[in-house]
Amino acid sequence: MQHVYAFQSAAISSDELEMLQSTLKCWCREQGIDLTSKRAEQGAIELIDWFQFGIKSPDQLIEMLRRQ
Numbered sequence: 001m002q003h004v005y006a007f008q009s010a011a012i013s014s015d016e017l018e019m020l021q022s023t024l025k026c027w028c029r030e031q032g033i034d035l036t037s038k039r040a041e042q043g044a045i046e047l048i049d050w051f052q053f054g055i056k057s058p059d060q061l062i063e064m065l066r067r068q
Contacts, residue, residue, distance in 0.1 A: 012051070020047055023058045027065045043068075 012020070024044050025035065033039050043065055050064050 012048075016051070016056075019058055020044075020051060020061075023047060023061050023065075027062055030066075 024040065024047055027033075027043060028035050028040050031039075033043070046068065047061055047065060050061055055061055055064065
């Protein structure tokens with residue numbers, strides 16, 4: 001799946017990246033998904049998409065992953 005953005009977003013800070021990684025790890029652990037799998041990679045892509053869309057809360061982000 002190729003992602004095309006109509007706008008440029010700011011770089012993700014190290015704190016934000018740490019939060020995104022933590023959220024992804026939590027979701028993978030809950031779902032029994034290996035962090036190196038294609039499914040985890042797709043989750044990471046979706047997580048970053050939602051984050052760049054404006055969802056910044058870890059609780060909201062993980063809930064979005066749970067709904068997929």
